[in-house]
Each structure stands twice: as structure tokens, then as C-alpha cells.
Amino acid sequence: MKYKDIKKIFLDFFNKKNHQIIDSASLLAKDDPSLMFTNAGMNRFKKYFLGSKNPKYVRITNIQKCLRITGKHNDISDVGRDKYHHTMFEMLGNWSFGDYFKKEAIEWAWELLTKTFKIRKSNIYVTIFSGNINENLEFDKESYKYWKNLINENQIVFFDKKHNFWEMGNTGPCGYSSEIHIDLREKKEKKKIEGKKLINKGHPLVIELWNLVFIEFFRTQNGNLEKLSKSHVDTGMGIERLCMVLQNKKSTYDTDIFISLIKEIENITGKVYGKLEEEDIAIRVLADHIRAIVFAIKDGIIPSNKKSGYIIRKLLRRTIVYYFLDLNLKKSFLYKLVKVVLSEKNNDNSKIKENFISNLIKKEELLFFKNLFKVSKKFYKIISYLKKEGKTIINGKIIFELYDTYGLPFELANLFALKNNFIIDKFSFEKEMLKQKLRSKTKKKNIYV
Structure with a gap:
């Protein structure tokens, strides 16, 4: 499956789910003084998450060019040394602004990957927020409920705030996230050690593919979490990694990109x-x-x-x-x-x-x-x-x-x-x-x- 075909299939899939397709924003973060470059698909939608501006469409999908060479999200030291990090990548994304939430986001992600793209289910692992006592945050039981109806429970892994609680910055909208990981190793390697033990361990062939972020809180100046009046969905999947999976390669550099x-x-x-x-x-x-x-x-x-x-x-x-x-x-x-x-x-x-x-x-x-x-x-x-x-x-x-x-x-x-x-x-x-x-x-x- 070619790079250009994958892009079209992704956009068509969410367009059929009533998402408006929009073009990529510029790599230059023109309307955000806190950023120099667009480093994530959600950058341009901050005002919607903050509630300071109402979106024209409550469901959006696009392919956003992102540049990560400055600031907190900076992958430049990994580029070239591994085979799946990039300074510039294209982020496949779908968003809901106060419309659908965890159920639809999870079910559609599963449908796209396993039915449309026909990725083998046994190669997929998902991560869920395990909870945090200090912040009085329970484990993400809602995501768990939806995922266990779709995937073998042995392929569900729990992680802490570092991996499964997304925050825009020190203050602002935030929430649980559920990551989808893929195990691209050969059968021999899989028999030696199961994939779930290699999630978030830096293995070059057990990598994060798609991040589903569920924005439902607001981090205040004093560090407290307040519930937002509306909940949002923000997902992102690098097309370079998806091409690697669908083209059966061990490196993004071996794809047709x-x-x-x-x-x-x-x-x-x-x-x-x-x-x-x-x-x-x-x-x-x-x-x-x-x-x-x-x-x-x-x-x-x-x-x-x-x-x-x-x-x-x-x-x-x-x-x-x-x-x-x-x-x-x-x-x-x-x-x-x-x-x-x-x-x-x-x-x-x-x-x-x-x-x-x-x-x-x-x-x-x-x-x-x-x-x-x-x-x-x-x-x-x-x-x-x-x-x-x-x-x-x-x-x-x-x-x-x-x-x-x-x-x-x-x-x-x-x-x-x-x-x-x-x-x-x-x-x-x-x-x-x-x-x-x-x-x-x-x-x-x-x-x-």
C-alpha cells in the first residue's frame, strides 16, 4: 500500500464518519506565541480546547505537517540513529470538539487499523492510564471497558502519567490518553519475549503507532485539575510509521516516503x-x-x-x-x-x-x-x-x-x-x-x- 494511497484511505475513512477534511497548517506556528513551529496536529485547535473560540466543525480530520527540532518535543538527537524518528513528519489526526468521546475514538481506531488496513490483531497492544493517587485520578476504566470488548486483555498494558496522561503544558487542557503500539518483530523474537513487556522500552520494532487523547480536564495555575464543561478527542498517528507497518518494513526509511x-x-x-x-x-x-x-x-x-x-x-x-x-x-x-x-x-x-x-x-x-x-x-x-x-x-x-x-x-x-x-x-x-x-x-x- 503506497504512501499516497494510505493518506487518501485515512481521510476518506473519517470523512465517512462525518469529519470535515481540512488542509495542513503551515510548519510556522503563526498564531501561537508559545511555539516557533507546528509540532503537533492539535496546535491550531488550542482555542477550541480552551473554549475561547467555537469551531466551525465539531468533527475534523487532516494530515498535519509537524516539525520537532526545538523545545520540549525535540527528536533530533534520535534522528538517523534509530529508524523511526524524524525532525519533520506528517500527523494523521481526527478530532472531536465536544461531540463524540472515548467509545467512538477507540472503536474507529480499531476498525481502521484491523478492518480497513487489515493489520494483524495479535501485533497490536494498547496502553491505558493506571491512575494517580496524589492527584486523585482513578485508572481509566472507561477506555478499559471499550478496549477489552475489542482486544485480548493480555494485549492491554497500564502505564502512569508519563505515558498516559497528556498535558498541553504546565497549565491548560489535559486528560487521559490511550496509545496504540505495534509489534513488528519476527515470530522467533516474539516467542522469546512477549510484546507487552517491550512497550515503551525503546525497542526499535515495538513502537507507538497512534495516540488517542481524551481531553476532559483543565490544569490551573496552582496545579489543580478542574473538569471541563465539554470533553474533546485529539488523536495523532505518524504516517511514516504507518507506512512502515503497511509496507512490511523494519524502518521508516525503507518505505516509499x-x-x-x-x-x-x-x-x-x-x-x-x-x-x-x-x-x-x-x-x-x-x-x-x-x-x-x-x-x-x-x-x-x-x-x-x-x-x-x-x-x-x-x-x-x-x-x-x-x-x-x-x-x-x-x-x-x-x-x-x-x-x-x-x-x-x-x-x-x-x-x-x-x-x-x-x-x-x-x-x-x-x-x-x-x-x-x-x-x-x-x-x-x-x-x-x-x-x-x-x-x-x-x-x-x-x-x-x-x-x-x-x-x-x-x-x-x-x-x-x-x-x-x-x-x-x-x-x-x-x-x-x-x-x-x-x-x-x-x-x-x-x-x-
Whole structure:
């Protein structure tokens, strides 16, 4: 089942359940000062949950582009190192604003997965909130009642607040959640240890697939929970993981979302995916990051030195550092991947858009490469000296000088360091950054004296 078919089937399924289909919002969180990027499907619906705005439709479904490279929800350190996390992913979601609740959400999720997509029931596990004495919260007996009518009780697992009580933040709407997990291991592995014992344990083939959130409380400033006048449903399932399941793959990078992109990276670089682990990690990072970068630029987030543009520029430079270090490539080539991203993922191959985005990325690559050669020589001189001294920690002041002179962000310097078995003293780096900010403020004040 192809990526594009899966998207259509999902939307059609909920459309038949009287859900209004709406387009994805921008990756740039335009109307939410608490966020830089859209990091979840529910971001745009906060006002409905808070009750400050009435929705036009009480049932909605869509496929929301999400970017998780900043803040609390930040998966960037896992990207490439495992085979199912991404900086940018597409969230399949269905919402109810004061309309249906747990019964329908659970039954429809089960129907879609087992009847429409025909996923084997024995591979599915569900998690339920176990309760919390301190907050006077009982276990989620309502979800349990509906799930035990659908699934073997041995496939129901109970977890605490960390996994099964969703909160928007320190204050705001919140509630129980029920996660649907999938066991993709071979029969031999399943016989050794049952899937329920691997839920939320970080196993690469026993992963969360769909999260059903039931919003019925409000967390006040003093930490108390108050019952909302209306209850809501907010669900989210990453299409990358669903493709992995339905296409019988062990990695999201082996699905038709990424396979053409990885083949193009192989063609351009001469590397073979699946041969060397370090190169495989770098190729996965490249495939993931360029997809996120292209989608971000397409949504108007242009690489720059300010706010969201700076984060995208850092992501682009992080990608360059990976192919510079791990693939030993010393020239720009990311811009050549834009066509593949647009044609394969977005069904949008406008030549004007393609040329604009590829030219912008090429310009950024060339700009960074000028400094990268210089900074890498400096960096290797530093670590060579430290090795002779028998040291493994790099003074943050040295890294700050590289940042100040060549524009090398701490995160990228850290990549250089870790790949050479060194650690950067982050405290001394941040100390120098603070000094620079204070100097900058003093200069501004003196202008008006």
C-alpha cells in the first residue's frame, strides 16, 4: 500500500464518519506565541480546547505537517540513529470538539487499523492510564471497558502519567490518553519475549503507532485539575510509521516516503546504503533533514540569522556537517535533492518553486562551506594538541571563538567533538556567550548616551 494511497484511505475513512477534511497548517506556528513551529496536529485547535473560540466543525480530520527540532518535543538527537524518528513528519489526526468521546475514538481506531488496513490483531497492544493517587485520578476504566470488548486483555498494558496522561503544558487542557503500539518483530523474537513487556522500552520494532487523547480536564495555575464543561478527542498517528507497518518494513526509511530520496543520495555520493553503520546514519540524517528543510522553505521559513530562519539554517548546516564528516564529501549537493522531495512527497513539482528552493539551499551550502574548511582545520589542530596532552574535554571558550569567528554553532561543534571522542565544556561556552550579550547591551546603551 503506497504512501499516497494510505493518506487518501485515512481521510476518506473519517470523512465517512462525518469529519470535515481540512488542509495542513503551515510548519510556522503563526498564531501561537508559545511555539516557533507546528509540532503537533492539535496546535491550531488550542482555542477550541480552551473554549475561547467555537469551531466551525465539531468533527475534523487532516494530515498535519509537524516539525520537532526545538523545545520540549525535540527528536533530533534520535534522528538517523534509530529508524523511526524524524525532525519533520506528517500527523494523521481526527478530532472531536465536544461531540463524540472515548467509545467512538477507540472503536474507529480499531476498525481502521484491523478492518480497513487489515493489520494483524495479535501485533497490536494498547496502553491505558493506571491512575494517580496524589492527584486523585482513578485508572481509566472507561477506555478499559471499550478496549477489552475489542482486544485480548493480555494485549492491554497500564502505564502512569508519563505515558498516559497528556498535558498541553504546565497549565491548560489535559486528560487521559490511550496509545496504540505495534509489534513488528519476527515470530522467533516474539516467542522469546512477549510484546507487552517491550512497550515503551525503546525497542526499535515495538513502537507507538497512534495516540488517542481524551481531553476532559483543565490544569490551573496552582496545579489543580478542574473538569471541563465539554470533553474533546485529539488523536495523532505518524504516517511514516504507518507506512512502515503497511509496507512490511523494519524502518521508516525503507518505505516509499524515503526510498527514492535515499537512492538519489546513493547516486550522487557513490555510497551504498546498508553497508556501513556510520554512513547509514549520515544518509538517514540527510534524507530526513532535507525533507524537513524543503517543506519548511516551502512554508515560507527562509534560512537566516533570526528566529525560525536561524533554526532552519542550523538544521541545514547540521546536514552539511554530517556529509562532510561521515561521507567525506567536500562539495555541496543537497540542492540536487529538492526535486525528489517535491515530486515524491508533496505532489507539487512546480519548476518555479523547485528552482527557488534549490537555488536557496545551494547558496546556503556554498556560504557555509567557505567557513567549514577553515573551522575544521582549526578544530583538528585543537583536538590534536589535546590528545598529546592526554585530555578529552575541550574548553568552551575555544569553541566560542570558533563560533564568533566562523559562525559554527555549539551543536555542530559538538558533532565534531563527539565523532572524535571529545566532550565540550558547555558551561564555559555559555559563559562566553553571556559575556558577549552583555557587551552587546552595553554598546547599544552607549549609542544613546
